[in-house]
Each structure stands twice: as structure tokens, then as C-alpha cells.
Amino acid sequence: MAENWKVVPEMVERYLDSTLDSVDSAEELAVGVAQRAGLGDDDLMKIGLAVRESMVNAVMHGNRYSSEKKVRFSVASSAERFTVQIADEGAGFSFESLPDPLAPENLMRTSGRGIFLIRSFMDDFQLRHLDSGGTEVTLVKNLVSK
Amino acid sequence: MSVNLNTRQVGDVSVMDVTGRITLGEEGSGRLRKALQDLIKDGKKKILLNLGDVSYIDSSGIGELVSGFTTVTNSGGNLKLLNLNKRVKDLLQITKLYTVFDVHEDEAAAIRSFS
Numbered sequence: 001m002a003e004n005w006k007v008v009p010e011m012v013e014r015y016l017d018s019t020l021d022s023v024d025s026a027e028e029l030a031v032g033v034a035q036r037a038g039l040g041d042d043d044l045m046k047i048g049l050a051v052r053e054s055m056v057n058a059v060m061h062g063n064r065y066s067s068e069k070k071v072r073f074s075v076a077s078s079a080e081r082f083t084v085q086i087a088d089e090g091a092g093f094s095f096e097s098l099p100d101p102l103a104p105e106n107l108m109r110t111s112g113r114g115i116f117l118i119r120s121f122m123d124d125f126q127l128r129h130l131d132s133g134g135t136e137v138t139l140v141k142n143l144v145s146k
Numbered sequence: 147m148s149v150n151l152n153t154r155q156v157g158d159v160s161v162m163d164v165t166g167r168i169t170l171g172e173e174g175s176g177r178l179r180k181a182l183q184d185l186i187k188d189g190k191k192k193i194l195l196n197l198g199d200v201s202y203i204d205s206s207g208i209g210e211l212v213s214g215f216t217t218v219t220n221s222g223g224n225l226k227l228l229n230l231n232k233r234v235k236d237l238l239q240i241t242k243l244y245t246v247f248d249v250h251e252d253e254a255a256a257i258r259s260f261s
Contacts, residue, residue: 020170020171023170045202045233048202049202049204052169052204053204053205056170056204056205056206060170101241102241102242107242107243108212108215108216108246109209109212110209110210110212110216111206111209113205113208113209113241114205116241117204117205117237117240117241120240
């Protein structure tokens with residue numbers, strides 16, 4: 001957990017291409033900010049994985065690797081929280097229609113665990129459909145002990 | 147950002163030493179998928195995946211482990227896991243897959259378990 005009095009607020013925003021290289025870049029940027037916010041190795045791994053899964057969703061399922069579409073990626077830290085937002089320009093999807101990956105009938109599926117892992121690893125996860133089209137996810141890790 | 151694979155034969159068991167990151171992409175989970183398919187094509191039915199040096203695995207990598215397990219099982223073989231580090235073990239536990247796989251910590255014992 002961060003020693004909050006030492007945290008210098010930071011904010012980074014990028015418009016990334018819809019490629020797997022962007023997934024690596026976003027993960028690296030997020031982990032860097034989280035590290036400077038004082039988060040430990042376990043949290044860094046969880047944040048890295050949550051960002052990776054969110055970026056893969058945006059690049060692959062949202063923008064479908066289109067060179068015409070970008071992913072807006074932002075990461076911010078303050079004394080209270082670490083926040084990542086990722087928005088794609090895709091057609092969107094129904095959150096409620098996602099199958100439960102822990103249900104016995106889905107356990108041996110080869111995909112469908114991404115959002116479950118994100119929710120498991122972050123303190124808060126929000127998803128909203130943008131008026132302009134596309135989907136925005138917000139991932140939060142609290143830096144203050146509750 | 148890639149995975150490295152080295153397969154060695156110990157008796158009739160194919161031990162695949164996996165190193166690095168198993169993540170989405172041709173150099174990650176795609177490479178693991180192809181290596182497992184090649185083993186099955188070669189008629190190998192006893193496969194032990196040594197994951198001791200896997201630093202990172204994402205949902206695509208988990209999916210590839212499940213896919214490999216199903217493919218090997220459907221071809222009449224066995225796929226087992228060896229040397230899970232804490233991160234991989236935690237991921238398999240929260241996804242309820244830990245008990246699906248036959249997991250070992252000792253290579254010799256794992257190899258004996260195939261017979």
C-alpha cells in the first residue's frame with residue numbers, strides 16, 4: 001500500500017492504435033504510474049493484467065484491429081486512488097450477456113475470462129456505452145486503506 | 147513479451163519447459179498452441195507442462211492451457227502441469243481451474259504418475 005503523503009499526482013493520456021503492441025504499451029504505462037504511486041508487486045501484477053485484458057477487449061472485440069479506430073487510454077494516480085480509463089470506438093456489447101466463466105458448463109471454455117479477472121483484481125470496475133459509440137471501462141485501485 | 151518453449155523426452159513423457167509470458171499473440175499463447183498441436187501430431191500422448199519459469203499469464207494463456215488439456219484428452223492422452231508459481235496457481239484457483247488439472251510439484255513424481 002502506498003505511503004500517501006509521498007504520492008505525486010500523475011496523469012497520462014494516449015490515443016493508441018488498435019494493435020497488440022498498444023496492449024503492451026498501455027500495460028507498461030499503467031504499471032509505471034502505479035509503481036510511482038507506491039503500489040507493491042502483487043498490486044502491480046493485478047493492475048497490469050487488468051489493463052491488458054481491458055486493452056485486448058478494446059483492440060480485438062471493440063475496434064476489431066481497425067487501423068481507422070483508436071483506443072483512448074488514460075491513467076491517473078492521486079493520494080486516494082489509481083484510475084485507468086480505456087475507451088474504444090467499436091459497436092459495443094451487452095455486459096449482461098457475458099456468460100459466467102465459473103459456471104460448470106463454462107469452465108472448460110477457452111475464452112470469456114477477461115472481465116471476470118478485471119473485476120477480481122481491481123477495487124472497482126465500471127463499463128459504459130459512449131454516446132459517440134464505443135465502450136469505456138474505468139478501473140480503480142484504492143490507495144487508502146478502508 | 148514472448149514465450150519460449152523447450153521440449154525434452156523423459157521416457158515416453160514429453161516435458162515442455164515453458165519460459166516467459168503466455169499472453170495473447172503469435173509469440174505467446176499462439177506459440178504454445180502450435181507446440182502442443184505438433185506434439186499431438188507426432189503421436190505424443192503424455193505431456194507435462196513445466197510452468198515454473200512462466201512470469202505472467204493472461205486470460206488468453208489460461209484459455210490455451212484449457213484448449214491444450216481438452217485436445218490432448220480428446221486424443222486419448224494426458225496433459226499435466228508442473229511447478230506452478232504463486233501467480234499462475236492463484237489465477238487457476240480464482241478461475242476454478244486448479245482442480246481440473248493434475249498439478250505436480252516434483253518432476254520425477256509427475257513423470258511416474260503417467261504410468
